[in-house]
Amino acid sequence: MQRSVVLLAATLSGASSLALANEPIRIGVIASYSGAYADYGRQINNGIALYLKENNSLLAGKPVTLIRKDTSGADPALAARHARELATVDKVAAIVGLDFSPNALAIAPIATQAKLPVIVMNAAAAAIPAKSPYIARVSFTVSQVSAPMGDWAAAQGLKNAVTLVADYGPGMDAEKAFTERFKAAGGSVTESLRAPLSNPDFAPFVQKIKDLKPQAAFFFLPSGEQPTALLKVWQERGLEAAGVKLIATGEATDDSFLPSQGDLALGLVTTHHYSYAHPSDANRRYVAAYEAEFGKSLRPSYMSVAAYDGMNALGKALEKTSGSLDGDKIMEALRGLTFESPRGPIMIDAETRDIVQTVYVRKVEKIDGQLVNREFERFDAVR
Structure with missing residues (x-):
């Protein structure tokens, strides 16, 4: 059965084991692509796209298919409907993205029921990861x-x-x-x-x-x-x-x-936790690559960096599971994960599944x- 990764809410389906060698990993993205907060979705989309370009559109050696879902801002009911469709119709392997906290909170029960990993790329209410054992956050909390x-x-x-x-x-x-x-x-x-x-x-x-x-x-x-x-x-x-x-x-x-x-x-x-002017080599490379790909009219923000890091975290987790899309294995692989981000060193806390970083x-x-x-x-x- 084909599995997908849903971008923007950050959850992974645990029902499958190993993806077939040439079968795409479907990734669903839940974000605001229209309305007053369309720039949020644009930043998240750009961060995801930049990571995939730098990695030949692969996660742990597997091709990726993105499935985008638009919430046009904070709309918990719509976010929940999107998550349900991604889990049951599209059979995604994970949900990533999620720019608004009410949307992330609304999909938590769905993630738990479907054993679908969610990687939060922006939503910053403190309680979010505690609402489901299948949620990890790579952004920040307010x-x-x-x-x-x-x-x-x-x-x-x-x-x-x-x-x-x-x-x-x-x-x-x-x-x-x-x-x-x-x-x-x-x-x-x-x-x-x-x-x-x-x-x-x-x-x-x-x-x-x-x-x-x-x-x-x-x-x-x-x-x-x-x-x-x-x-x-x-x-x-x-x-x-x-x-x-x-x-x-x-x-x-x-x-x-x-x-x-x-x-x-x-x-x-x-x-x-992030500035466009952060003085590190990793950030200078990130900004240069972002501007080369998307121009200078919209600077990369903390949302684009979190989306980039979220894809990096998911890729590293899939490498640890040897390509298994089992939700429990992916969540276990995310616990304690550390790497260097354009913002500085980050870690997904092994106990809380929340981000640890420099402020x-x-x-x-x-x-x-x-x-x-x-x-x-x-x-x-x-x-």
Whole structure:
């Protein structure tokens, strides 16, 4: 029976044993290929495509067929339907991709029932891998990049802050992680503000922060137009001049959107796990290959890197199983897997199946005429 790998949710079917020598491994990709978040799918698709090009379109020596499924953003019901079809109709070997946490959470029961490995390439809610033993994550968690900001902010002498997050799972994770670490280091959070995920108006939130007069404001919003909208209101209302330091997670200055943000983003300090300007040979090679293949109009972002790494992880796992597509064997092969990514060294934790990686403190600067997230401090092996 032909097996497939589903890209974008990250699960592998455990029903088959060895793929026939010339039989393609079908890979299903669940991502946003249309609508407001189409760039998410584009980044994920590009990372996958670049890995396959560099490896002659093979995983562990077997040809690959991709099956793409579009969710157009956060649509858990549609994601679950896609996963069901991939598992039962397309008979995939794995699901990879998954840009939104509600979508990843929605397919977890399907992954468990079908014993289908899922490799999460973006969705960042902390609880996702715990929802199914067939889910592994190669991207990040919002908590993972928010907690170090609490430590860093306190180390700068900041004593009080306000948080502003998108009102959904990852936003709650960001709020909780930053607040706990900032308080543990001696700081206090005077107000916790939550903006609606869809069509938020940031003006009243920014005015509230201005009225509260904290030393700092920490925010988390999904990558895209929302961070730019917030930065614009922040500047218009004169918060910087009022002495409120703005800090955030790396979604605020996503490399693929940073050039369009312009000087609004200059000086913003964020914590995240990847920068287009990360100074390693592996990243320089990755950026050069990405730009040669896809041009320079859309920079590679943390999503493309996670997709590239996800395919690398799946390939390494299949090598360890000697080509077996058995879901249990693949998940066992993913546990404890380590390799060098364009972002730095990464590991899939053997117990949690979640990512362990370096989190960087970065500042938006203009270098050689380009806005970049320049890394200047780091937290190693963050779980």
